[in-house]
Structures are given as structure tokens and as C-alpha cells.
Amino acid sequence: MAWLENLLAVLTAEEKVRLVVGVGPARIVPGAAGETRAVRIVPSITLTDGPSGVRIEGSEKVWYYTTAFPAPIMLASTWNPDVVERVGRAMAEEAKYYGVSVLLAPGLNIHRHPMCGRNFEYFSEDPLLSGRMAAAFVRGVQSVGVAATLKHFVANDQEINRTTIDTIVSERALREIYLKAFEVAVKEGRPWAIMCSYNKLNGRYTCQSEWLLTKVLRDEWGFDGLVMTDWGAGDNPVEQIKAGVDLIMPGNDEIVKWLEEAVRKGALPLQYLDRAVKNVLKLIERTSTARSGVKSVDWDEHARIAYEAAIEGVVLLKNSGALPLKPGTRVAVFGTGQVETLKSGMGSGHNHPRYTITILDGLRKSELVVDEELSSKYEGYVLSKRGKEQLEKLYKCEVMLERLPQDIVSEEEVAKYAERNNVALIVITRISGEGWDRKPVKGDFYLADDEIKLIDMVSKAFHERGKKVIAILNVAGPVEVASWRDKVDAILVIWLPGQEAGKVVADILLGKASPSGKLPLTWPKDWKDVPAAKAPECYPGTPQNNPRFVVYCEDIYVGYRYYDTYNIEPAYEFGYGLSYTKFEYRNLRVEKSETGLRVSLEVINTGNYPGKEVVQVYIKAPQGRIPKPFQELKGFKKTKLLNPGESERIEIEIPLRELASFDIDKKAWAIEPGVYQIRVGSSSRDIRLTATFTIDKELVFSP
Ligand code: BGC
Numbered sequence: 001m002a003w004l005e006n007l008l009a010v011l012t013a014e015e016k017v018r019l020v021v022g023v024g025p026a027r028i029v030p031g032a033a034g035e036t037r038a039v040r041i042v043p044s045i046t047l048t049d050g051p052s053g054v055r056i057e058g059s060e061k062v063w064y065y066t067t068a069f070p071a072p073i074m075l076a077s078t079w080n081p082d083v084v085e086r087v088g089r090a091m092a093e094e095a096k097y098y099g100v101s102v103l104l105a106p107g108l109n110i111h112r113h114p115m116c117g118r119n120f121e122y123f124s125e126d127p128l129l130s131g132r133m134a135a136a137f138v139r140g141v142q143s144v145g146v147a148a149t150l151k152h153f154v155a156n157d158q159e160i161n162r163t164t165i166d167t168i169v170s171e172r173a174l175r176e177i178y179l180k181a182f183e184v185a186v187k188e189g190r191p192w193a194i195m196c197s198y199n200k201l202n203g204r205y206t207c208q209s210e211w212l213l214t215k216v217l218r219d220e221w222g223f224d225g226l227v228m229t230d231w232g233a234g235d236n237p238v239e240q241i242k243a244g245v246d247l248i249m250p251g252n253d254e255i256v257k258w259l260e261e262a263v264r265k266g267a268l269p270l271q272y273l274d275r276a277v278k279n280v281l282k283l284i285e286r287t288s289t290a291r292s293g294v295k296s297v298d299w300d301e302h303a304r305i306a307y308e309a310a311i312e313g314v315v316l317l318k319n320s321g322a323l324p325l326k327p328g329t330r331v332a333v334f335g336t337g338q339v340e341t342l343k344s345g346m347g348s349g350h351n352h353p354r355y356t357i358t359i360l361d362g363l364r365k366s367e368l369v370v371d372e373e374l375s376s377k378y379e380g381y382v383l384s385k386r387g388k389e390q391l392e393k394l395y396k397c398e399v400m401l402e403r404l405p406q407d408i409v410s411e412e413e414v415a416k417y418a419e420r421n422n423v424a425l426i427v428i429t430r431i432s433g434e435g436w437d438r439k440p441v442k443g444d445f446y447l448a449d450d451e452i453k454l455i456d457m458v459s460k461a462f463h464e465r466g467k468k469v470i471a472i473l474n475v476a477g478p479v480e481v482a483s484w485r486d487k488v489d490a491i492l493v494i495w496l497p498g499q500e501a502g503k504v505v506a507d508i509l510l511g512k513a514s515p516s517g518k519l520p521l522t523w524p525k526d527w528k529d530v531p532a533a534k535a536p537e538c539y540p541g542t543p544q545n546n547p548r549f550v551v552y553c554e555d556i557y558v559g560y561r562y563y564d565t566y567n568i569e570p571a572y573e574f575g576y577g578l579s580y581t582k583f584e585y586r587n588l589r590v591e592k593s594e595t596g597l598r599v600s601l602e603v604i605n606t607g608n609y610p611g612k613e614v615v616q617v618y619i620k621a622p623q624g625r626i627p628k629p630f631q632e633l634k635g636f637k638k639t640k641l642l643n644p645g646e647s648e649r650i651e652i653e654i655p656l657r658e659l660a661s662f663d664i665d666k667k668a669w670a671i672e673p674g675v676y677q678i679r680v681g682s683s684s685r686d687i688r689l690t691a692t693f694t695i696d697k698e699l700v701f702s703p
Pocket of ligand 1: 033049104151230231348
């Protein structure tokens with residue numbers, strides 16, 4: 001780009017410094033996270049969050065609404081990159097409409113353990129699923145000229161002491177799990193920006209690591225975009241620019257002075273500053289169409305996209321003949337979550353939609369018949385405890401309020417509701433957010449006594465009368481279910497489903513769509529089973545009450561890689577999710593070439609409802625020099641909507657390189673010789689077809 005070279009030649013060192021240090025919060029777009037500084041003819045551009053919708057706010061007079069899409073944990077549960085791409089595109093259209101050039105999303109940190117407060121903003125415990133979903137999101141966002149930002153690079157997998165914690169992790173686990181998600185997203189999505197994280201990695205702030213930001217990211221993976229810091233990350237701006245940061249966010253005048261002085265004294269050679277300036281200018285150039293703005297947004301269409309994504313992300317954990325319900329079914333709805341429905345989590349990952357359809361609103365508008373006396377009781381209770389103002393804030397996910405006791409009905413009342421309704425719904429909610437982790441205690445990971453009491457009362461009264469009980473989990477992540485799941489007939493996980501929440505719940509209950517979501521993480525039976533929870537130094541770190549460092553003791557054995565290898569039974573395994581219909585898998589064919597594998601098979605809907613199935617391909621490698629996990633996900637594909645009797649031939653390509661493990665001794669990727677098993681299934685533990693192939697001699701690839 002000649003103009004870029006010309007500009008670089010005339011800019012003073014001071015001007016260059018101002019280009020690489022941002023401003024925040026943004027002044028032009030209210031509520032946006034930050035902007036770059038305008039210098040000469042170079043305009044300022046605006047950056048904002050985030051993963052569930054464009055985060056901007058209004059002044060007192062004007063409120064800028066944006067669509068609340070399902071949280072990324074739910075997007076990942078769709079296992080459908082096309083849906084995620086549409087969400088990314090819609091979000092970027094809204095960003096563009098409001099004059100935002102850079103979206104600070106997607107987040108793709110690994111669900112190392114289920115208590116990370118920001119897991120809802122991230123996709124999965126598996127790097128391939130995370131990376132593929134992120135790549136799809138990036139493609140959607142960038143298709144309209146807005147930059148996507150992969151974050152938080154890397155190993156920022158807990159919120160406890162997130163800005164200072166030192167993550168100690170082996171290079172193998174980094175390469176195969178934590179970096180891998182980013183590698184897939186960089187190579188398949190070609191993002192224009194990436195955000196380095198708050199934490200340290202093996203002793204050094206990620207935003208000050210040349211190894212990470214230059215060697216791995218640019219030299220090995222070919223990343224050609226801009227690297228920005230997380231807001232206030234690290235402690236040395238000179239080190240940051242030298243390591244490969246291009247834009248320090250949100251920045252301040254002190255940092256500007258610090259860098260100017262470093263340039264004057266030669267501590268920051270100009271070549272580093274020029275590299276950063278070039279990348280800032282390139283980003284501004286790439287997003288230039290975003291600045292020209294769009295005149296209108298099709299809000300109805302975006303609501304439809306949010307609805308469609310949420311529908312595909314609902315996971316049905318259990319169904320003993322309870323679902324779907326018939327129109328006209330009389331439903332008794334228990335739990336404050338019917339009123340206080342959570343659309344998203346808290347922190348930079350929330351946004352302000354025009355409306356949120358609560359579960360109760362959705363049910364009322366549906367063909368189900370809501371027991372109004374019971375639901376009004378919950379409505380009155382919530383309003384009296386919260387007050388109108390707090391409730392509004394809660395809908396916006398702006399406040400963290402104490403959980404309300406759920407058992408506000410007596411046994412006699414429950415008996416009355418059981419008598420006159422056909423079915424009971426119990427809504428359980430759990431929020432989480434930026435800056436704090438969830439806790440393995442009652443009222444968080446474990447259900448509180450009041451929740452258990454409610455489940456006991458409802459289950460007894462309805463079951464005595466031969467009626468079914470359905471639990472609806474409106475949650476940011478897993479809660480313990482093994483101790484109470486036998487008391488209910490169906491469990492639906494609706495995650496944090498965005499603004500269309502109630503409509504999604506009603507339509508799934510009524511079978512207008514069959515659930516087709518699959519778990520993007522292992523749903524553990526108990527906290528003690530979680531690999532990261534084996535010792536305090538592994539989580540939350542040392543010293544326990546205020547950790548400075550955390551050791552990733554489980555190494556590569558994250559999520560199902562641990563449960564499968566060490567034979568630990570989860571409550572529900574990775575990739576699990578039921579449907580209202582049944583699918584059969586047939587005619588597996590595997591073709592192996594020099595470059596990879598082509599796996600193909602036929603999926604047929606043998607049940608009675610239309611539905612979609614997620615076909616998952618796992619590979620079990622032979623044990624060799626490098627210890628291997630039991631199996632790893634290497635490909636997946638969601639079918640189209642299959643009517644009863646209909647079938648689809650699925651083809652999944654797996655590049656040979658994907659079979660490799662990271663060999664610490666050789667500092668390279670290695671595929672060891674031996675017999676490999678291909679395992680095709682409907683979940684990681686529901687394998688329907690298998691085949692084998694052989695690798696004759698070891699293959700080695702450079703990173
Ligand atoms: C968060 C980022 C976010 C940024 C700007 C930080 O605190 O960690 O995810 O993009 O703030 O809002």
C-alpha cells in the first residue's frame with residue numbers, strides 16, 4: 001500500500017506514538033469501549049464489545065438498542081458454523097450502523113473448568129469446535145467490512161485475579177489446546193485483529209511476549225492483522241510494542257509520554273513503532289467501509305437470526321416421554337426465572353436489546369395455557385423483592401442481585417396446581433460474569449436447598465397424579481444435576497439465549513422445532529470430578545486466597561480428553577444432546593490420501609419428527625512415544641433439517657496435520673505410526689460407526 005508508506009514517511013515520532021495508543025471509553029459512540037486517536041488525515045475508529053451483541057449505550061435521552069443474540073456458549077451448542085456466521089454478520093451490520101469499526105469478539109478461551117465466570121462468552125472446552133465457531137463468526141463480521149477481534153490471547157481461563165495471574169502451562173498443552181483454538185480461527189477465519197490477554201503466561205504478560213505475538217502468531221501462523229491489548233493489560237508499553245502489540249487500549253496520555261520518551265532515548269527503536277503504526281493504518285483501511293455507515297438495520301430479520309441461533313443451541317439433556325407438549329397443555333410454571341429470565345451474562349459481554357421476551361411472556365403468547373395464579377404469584381414476588389428499577393437493570397444484565405429463594409409455594413398450593421394443570425415447568429437460573437468465577441457451592445454449581453425443596457414438592461405432587469415435570473436451565477454454565485435429575489422427566493438447557501428467550505422456550509416445548517444442540521463442554525457429575533479441581537494450585541492457584549499463579553496440572557487432559565482417558569463418568573458427555581426424533585448412521589467410508597482423510601456416511605431420520613443431527617468424528621490415536629488422550633474431535637457437521645425417513649450423505653474432510661501431537665523434544669508436530677481408529681457418533685460416548693487406517697511411518701511438521 002503506497003499511501004501507507006508515504007504517510008509513514010511524513011509522520012513525526014510523536015504522531016506515530018499517538019496512533020498506537022488508544023482512548024477509552026469512546027467519545028464518539030456512547031458506551032463503546034474505546035477508539036483510536038485521529039492524527040492528520042488518519043481518522044479515529046471506534047471499537048466495542050462484544051460476543052453476544054454490540055455493546056453501546058445511550059445518553060439519558062437517547063438509547064441505542066442492539067440485538068441480544070444467544071451467548072457464545074449457546075452458539076457453540078448449535079455446532080452449526082453457518083448459523084454462527086449469520087449471527088456475526090448481523091452483529092457487524094449493527095456495529096456499522098452505529099459507526100463502530102471493530103467488534104471486540106469473538107472470545108475463544110477454553111472452558112478449562114466449568115466455573116470460569118466468562119465461559120458463557122467463550123465457545124467450548126475443545127479447541128477445534130472453538131476455533132471453527134470463531135472462524136465462522138469472524139467471516140460473518142468481516143463480510144460487511146467490520147473487523148473481528150479474537151480474544152483473549154491466551155490462557156486467560158479464569159477470572160480470579162485475571163489481570164495478574166501467571167498461568168503455568170506446558171508447551172504441549174498450549175499448542176494442542178489453548179493456542180490451537182486461536183490457530184484454527186486465525187488460519188480459517190483470517191481475523192483483522194486479535195486481543196492479547198490480561199494474564200501472564202509462564203512468567204511473562206501475554207501482551208509482552210514476543211514469542212507469542214510475533215513468533216507464534218505472525219511467523220508461524222501468518223496472522224496479518226492488528227494486535228491490541230486487553231483494556232489496561234500488562235505493565236510496560238515499551239515491552240508491548242517491541243513484543244508485537246500494535247495498539248495499546250484503552251491507553252492514556254501517560255502511556256503516550258512513556259513511549260515518546262522511550263523513542264527519544266532509543267529504548268524503543270523506530271522499526272517497532274513503524275510496524276505497529278502500519279498495522280493500525282491497515283486496520284483503518286480495511287474497515288473504511290464500516291465508517292461510511294449503513295442507513296438502516298433490519299431489526300426483525302436480526303431478531304429472527306437471534307431466534308434461529310437460540311433454537312439450534314438448546315440442549316435437551318433428558319426426556320422420559322415428557323416432550324414435546326401438545327397445544328392446549330396446561331402448564332404450571334415454577335421459579336423466579338420465568339420473570340427474571342437471563343438473556344446474557346454480565347460484564348463487557350452484555351448488551352442492550354430493545355426487548356427481552358421472558359420465559360413467562362413467551363409461554364403466555366404460545367399455544368400453552370399458563371396457570372396465571374401461580375405465575376402472577378412469582379411476578380408479584382419478584383417485583384416486590386427487586387423493585388421496578390432493579391428489575392430493569394437485571395433484564396439488561398447490569399446488576400448482580402442476590403438469588404431469590406424459589407420455594408414460595410406451600411405443599412397444599414403445589415397440590416392444587418398439580419390437580420388442575422397437565423405439566424410442571426421449573427425454571428432454574430444461574431448468572432456469571434466478567435471479574436468473578438462461579439463457585440462450587442450451594443446456590444451456584446449446586447442447587448440451593450430452596451431449589452431442591454421446590455423440585456421435591458413439585459415432583460411429588462405431579463408424579464402422584466401421573467403428570468410430568470420439566471426442568472428448564474437458564475444458566476451460564478453447568479449446575480450439578482446428578483443428585484436430582486431422577487425427580488424430573490425432562491431437562492432442557494437454554495443457556496443464556498438472548499432477547500428471544502421466551503419464544504424459543506415455548507417453541508421447543510411445543511415441538512415447533514426439535515432440539516438439535518449438543519454440549520460444547522462436559523457436564524460434570526460433581527465438582528470433584530473436574531480435572532482442574534484436583535488441587536488448589538491447579539485452580540484457583542497459589543496462594544489460594546489471592547493467587548499469583550495457577551498451574552494447568554491436567555496438561556492436555558482438558559474436558560472430555562480427561563473424562564474419557566481416565567474413565568470418569570460425567571453427568572452428560574461432551575457432544576451430548578437429545579432430539580425429539582432418532583437418527584441412524586450408515587455406510588461409513590473413509591478415503592485416505594497424502595494430505596488427509598475424507599470421511600463420509602449417511603444419516604437417516606428414523607423417528608417421527610423433523611430434526612437436525614450433529615455428526616461428530618473422533619480419532620483415537622495409537623499410544624506411542626507421546627502419550628495420547630483416549631480420543632479427540634477432528635471434524636463435525638450438522639445435517640440439514642431431515643424429515644422422517646429422509647437421509648443425507650455427510651462428508652467431512654480431515655487434513656492429515658490434524659492428527660499430529662506436539663512433540664516437546666522435537667518442538668514440532670508429529671504423527672506417530674500405527675493403527676488409528678475413526679469413531680463417528682452422535683456424541684463423544686455414543687459412537688455409531690468406526691473404521692481404522694494405518695500410518696506407516698512417522699510424519700513431522702514444523703509448527
Ligand atoms: C475485557 C475485554 C473487553 C474490554 C473492553 C476488558 O475488561 O476483558 O473482553 O473487550 O474490557 O470492554
